[in-house]
Amino acid sequence: MSRPSLPDAAPSGKALAPPIFYLAGVGALREGDHTHDAWHARVVHPDLPSHSLGMIVKALRSPVTLAVEVACGLAAKELRLNVPHSGLVIAHRDQIPGIDDEHIGERVLLAGSHYQRPDALFAEAVADSPAAEELIWSKVCESPVARQGAAWDELIANPDRHCENVLFDGSTWWLFDHDQALPPAATYASSENDAEARNHAIAYSAKENLLAAELMRRYRGQYEVIQTHTKKMTDAGKRLQALARFSRDWTHPDAEIRAVLELVGIVLGLIHLRLPALAEKLHLRLGPGTPPADLFHGSSSRTKPS
Amino acid sequence: MDLLRVQNLAEPAVKAECAPVYWEPLPGSGERFCAIVIICPDQNSRTLLAPTAHVVISARRLRTMLGAERGGSAYGILAEAATFMTRRLHAGAHISETQPPFRNFALGPSRAVRGFTPEQVVDTAVRLFSAFGNVDDVLEDAVEVVNHSTATTRAFLERVQTSFAPHGDEKRKRFLKSVPTSAGVFTLDYAFNQHLVQFVSAPLTERQALNMRREAESKILEGLSVQKTVMQGQGALRLIINTTPLYTGALSQGANSFAEKTLSHYHSLAKLYHLDTAEASSHEIAAITLATLG
Numbered sequence: 001m002s003r004p005s006l007p008d009a010a011p012s013g014k015a016l017a018p019p020i021f022y023l024a025g026v027g028a029l030r031e032g033d034h035t036h037d038a039w040h041a042r043v044v045h046p047d048l049p050s051h052s053l054g055m056i057v058k059a060l061r062s063p064v065t066l067a068v069e070v071a072c073g074l075a076a077k078e079l080r081l082n083v084p085h086s087g088l089v090i091a092h093r094d095q096i097p098g099i100d101d102e103h104i105g106e107r108v109l110l111a112g113s114h115y116q117r118p119d120a121l122f123a124e125a126v127a128d129s130p131a132a133e134e135l136i137w138s139k140v141c142e143s144p145v146a147r148q149g150a151a152w153d154e155l156i157a158n159p160d161r162h163c164e165n166v167l168f169d170g171s172t173w174w175l176f177d178h179d180q181a182l183p184p185a186a187t188y189a190s191s192e193n194d195a196e197a198r199n200h201a202i203a204y205s206a207k208e209n210l211l212a213a214e215l216m217r218r219y220r221g222q223y224e225v226i227q228t229h230t231k232k233m234t235d236a237g238k239r240l241q242a243l244a245r246f247s248r249d250w251t252h253p254d255a256e257i258r259a260v261l262e263l264v265g266i267v268l269g270l271i272h273l274r275l276p277a278l279a280e281k282l283h284l285r286l287g288p289g290t291p292p293a294d295l296f297h298g299s300s301s302r303t304k305p306s
Numbered sequence: 307m308d309l310l311r312v313q314n315l316a317e318p319a320v321k322a323e324c325a326p327v328y329w330e331p332l333p334g335s336g337e338r339f340c341a342i343v344i345i346c347p348d349q350n351s352r353t354l355l356a357p358t359a360h361v362v363i364s365a366r367r368l369r370t371m372l373g374a375e376r377g378g379s380a381y382g383i384l385a386e387a388a389t390f391m392t393r394r395l396h397a398g399a400h401i402s403e404t405q406p407p408f409r410n411f412a413l414g415p416s417r418a419v420r421g422f423t424p425e426q427v428v429d430t431a432v433r434l435f436s437a438f439g440n441v442d443d444v445l446e447d448a449v450e451v452v453n454h455s456t457a458t459t460r461a462f463l464e465r466v467q468t469s470f471a472p473h474g475d476e477k478r479k480r481f482l483k484s485v486p487t488s489a490g491v492f493t494l495d496y497a498f499n500q501h502l503v504q505f506v507s508a509p510l511t512e513r514q515a516l517n518m519r520r521e522a523e524s525k526i527l528e529g530l531s532v533q534k535t536v537m538q539g540q541g542a543l544r545l546i547i548n549t550t551p552l553y554t555g556a557l558s559q560g561a562n563s564f565a566e567k568t569l570s571h572y573h574s575l576a577k578l579y580h581l582d583t584a585e586a587s588s589h590e591i592a593a594i595t596l597a598t599l600g
Contacts, residue, residue: 028333030333031333031409031410032409040333040334117375117379119373119375119376120375120379121331121332121380122383123383123386123409123410124408124409125407125408126405126406126407126409129405129407131394131407132390132405132407132408135386135407136407168383168386169379169383170378170380170381170383170386171378171379171382
């Protein structure tokens with residue numbers, strides 16, 4: 001059976017179609033205590049006439065948060081990271097059992113995470129199990145995913161990396177769930193040309209980088225390895241820049257969707273702008289001579305899952 | 307029915323508790339199957355099975371059923387879950403407390419099973435819960451006892467014990483000694499005064515060779531750990547190699563090759579770690595070897 005895959009969305013200099021999917025059936029509510037409700041679902045795309053794709057779709061109230069989630073997935077793809085691809089998912093309300101009443105209207109826009117191995121199965125850690133949590137951290141930290149993920153979370157100022165937003169496909173670990181990343185994105189999006197807002201959004205660092213903290217706690221000499229991944233990301237900056245540029249051309253007849261797509265382009269631009277300072281941010285957090293208190297800002301234990 | 311024969315029948319003495327672990331690979335679909343079976347020893351059992359969570363559907367079978375990518379993915383997830391649960395069992399968790407690490411797995415109620423042999427117990431446990439499971443794939447790994455002996459070594463050791471101490475006297479207590487050390491509790495197949503002995507076996511198949519090499523490496527490490535931590539480097543650690551499988555019938559060329567390579571590996575390992583070795587072509591010879599140690 002041929003593997004379903006969308007045409008490569010890498011910006012090769014041609015016009016790039018916006019990543020819009022449609023929910024194909026009723027979703028199954030994802031277990032766990034999450035900040036935002038999420039569902040396991042199948043989605044369809046017109047470019048895949050004979051396939052549907054598995055996704056985790058999430059209901060996010062704020063258009064900016066929705067855009068951050070989608071932009072992070074798109075950026076990670078350009079940077080060749082172990083992060084599920086992302087897209088905007090259009091759903092009917094009755095396809096999403098248990099959706100919050102705060103989501104108004106019959107049509108709902110969702111953020112979708114699309115498995116990079118569409119035919120694989122995925123496992124997620126159980127909640128509230130210290131032993132399972134330790135298993136996930138130890139396995140993730142054993143893999144290269146943790147090194148690139150530590151740099152990635154710093155790039156997108158993501159304080160929300162816990163063992164419940166890591167997926168295991170039987171051989172590889174995947175990082176997902178980025179809706180709490182880039183907190184200054186809302187202000188930046190509303191005043192993109194304001195120098196102060198722009199500088200703040202570029203300079204902002206999350207209070208914690210839990211993945212980096214776990215890695216540093218378990219292994220020696222990780223700072224240099226993480227910085228190696230930082231260099232790889234920086235080297236891939238042109239791809240990210242091109243994506244950010246092309247995404248600004250995305251449009252849609254529907255005003256609500258168009259607004260979210262515009263925000264996705266803005267957030268992609270912001271992620272690209274943050275790339276040059278990434279090495280310095282990691283140095284300040286993890287570099288030699290950094291006091292332990294500044295290294296970690298907190299313990300490995302999960303606070304509030306999303 | 308022959309009355310005399312009925313009177314001679316003994317009750318099955320190998321006992322265990324087992325529980326199924328169901329997996330719903332597509333969350334919300336309601337489609338689930340028994341993917342893992344947990345087997346824990348009953349302390350009143352004649353043979354103590356190692357507490358283990360077994361993936362009951364082999365990687366090969368999963369790939370056949372689900373396709374290469376999905377099957378490989380499924381096996382990877384199941385193997386990780388089973389390894390996690392086995393570690394929890396070894397850490398002392400009760401079977402009912404051995405929750406899988408991933409969502410969409412559910413531990414079912416446990417049942418008591420028994421048989422005349424460990425193989426019967428494993429067969430019963432797997433077939434009780436799983437229609438898709440393959441007992442043959444599980445058996446080789448399942449029939450390991452608490453000190454990581456393979457079924458072959460375990461059976462041989464029992465015969466050696468009987469031959470060495472036929473009257474069930476104090477000498478029987480020299481076998482399967484649990485020794486607490488600073489690095490954990492280790493089991494020695496035989497320990498008396500300064501003499502520490504581990505038993506291993508010669509294999510006849512490739513799969514056996516893998517398991518038996520693992521057994522030998524594990525037992526050598528356990529013996530060395532006890533020698534170093536408890537006996538402060540003193541004491542003599544020996545490896546007795548059960549070669550009876552090589553004398554039970556005509557060996558194929560392949561079996562001969564597996565056996566030769568594995569025996570050579572045992573001797574090399576023993577030389578590397580300064581262990582004495584002795585090959586025993588019968589349990590009586592092994593018992594005599596032990597008796598000469600004093």
